[in-house]
Amino acid sequence: MKKIFPMIVFSCMTAVVLLICIYRSLPREDVAEKAPEVADATMAVDATPETDTTVEIDAMSETEAVQGKEVAGETEATQDETRRVALTFDDGPHPVYTVKLLDGLAERDVQATFFVIGENIPGNEEIIARMDQEGHLIGNHTYDHVKITDLSVEDACEQVEKTSALVKEITGKDTEYVRPPFGSWRKDLECSFEMIPVLWDVDPLDWTTCNVSDVVRRVLEAVEPDDIILLHDYYESSVDAALLIVDALTEQGYVFVTVDELILE
Numbered sequence: 001m002k003k004i005f006p007m008i009v010f011s012c013m014t015a016v017v018l019l020i021c022i023y024r025s026l027p028r029e030d031v032a033e034k035a036p037e038v039a040d041a042t043m044a045v046d047a048t049p050e051t052d053t054t055v056e057i058d059a060m061s062e063t064e065a066v067q068g069k070e071v072a073g074e075t076e077a078t079q080d081e082t083r084r085v086a087l088t089f090d091d092g093p094h095p096v097y098t099v100k101l102l103d104g105l106a107e108r109d110v111q112a113t114f115f116v117i118g119e120n121i122p123g124n125e126e127i128i129a130r131m132d133q134e135g136h137l138i139g140n141h142t143y144d145h146v147k148i149t150d151l152s153v154e155d156a157c158e159q160v161e162k163t164s165a166l167v168k169e170i171t172g173k174d175t176e177y178v179r180p181p182f183g184s185w186r187k188d189l190e191c192s193f194e195m196i197p198v199l200w201d202v203d204p205l206d207w208t209t210c211n212v213s214d215v216v217r218r219v220l221e222a223v224e225p226d227d228i229i230l231l232h233d234y235y236e237s238s239v240d241a242a243l244l245i246v247d248a249l250t251e252q253g254y255v256f257v258t259v260d261e262l263i264l265e
């Protein structure tokens with residue numbers, strides 16, 4: 001018993017010391033572990049309303065602003081960058097193909113510019129009248145398709161004046177827009193009415209082929225906003241191509257105007 005008693009006392013004391021140590025250590029650990037959580041929670045609460053919400057609101061405003069700008073930009077682009085294009089037809093009127101073209105343009109509510117040859121007008125007066133009535137612009141392509149630069153000033157003026165007189169008899173208007181055959185124009189030409197030479201931007205050389213899709217492809221590959229497209233209403237393939245071009249460009253958002261709208265700006 002003498003040996004056991006001190007062992008029991010020692011064990012009890014050790015146990016007490018251990019218990020004290022455990023007791024001290026436990027609460028400290030709890031506080032130590034919880035304190036940061038509380039601190040974090042406080043920060044989180046603080047952060048949520050002040051930081052996160054603000055950021056969210058700012059972010060929303062920015063998003064809305066960007067979208068607003070984009071929407072505004074799109075609207076401006078639509079208004080400022082209307083894709084306009086002018087179809088022009090030389091060498092008519094043709095008694096069959098020009099009528100077919102006018103029918104097709106009327107169906108699509110599209111206006112074009114016709115540079116007519118004077119000698120093709122007699123017998124086709126109704127076609128000229130119809131062009132005018134349906135809002136097309138009638139221009140001048142000389143009387144018998146001559147190269148202006150090969151002529152004297154007098155002869156050159158006679159070519160355009162004779163054609164203009166025939167048109168004026170039908171429509172009451174002069175043909176102030178002139179497309180010089182072969183694109184050759186002389187600037188010193190002063191005839192009895194004001195003349196504005198009109199060349200072109202896109203020339204698919206439609207008169208060199210009967211292949212409609214070739215003509216369509218050549219135009220669609222080259223065309224850009226505000227371009228003037230050169231075609232001839234004297235060939236059926238050109239007329240068929242023209243109407244397909246109208247449909248394709250309409251789908252691309254192009255609006256068809258007469259050349260005066262592109263030139264007079």
Ligand code: NI
Pocket residue numbers: 090091141145181182
């Ligand atoms: Ni011509």
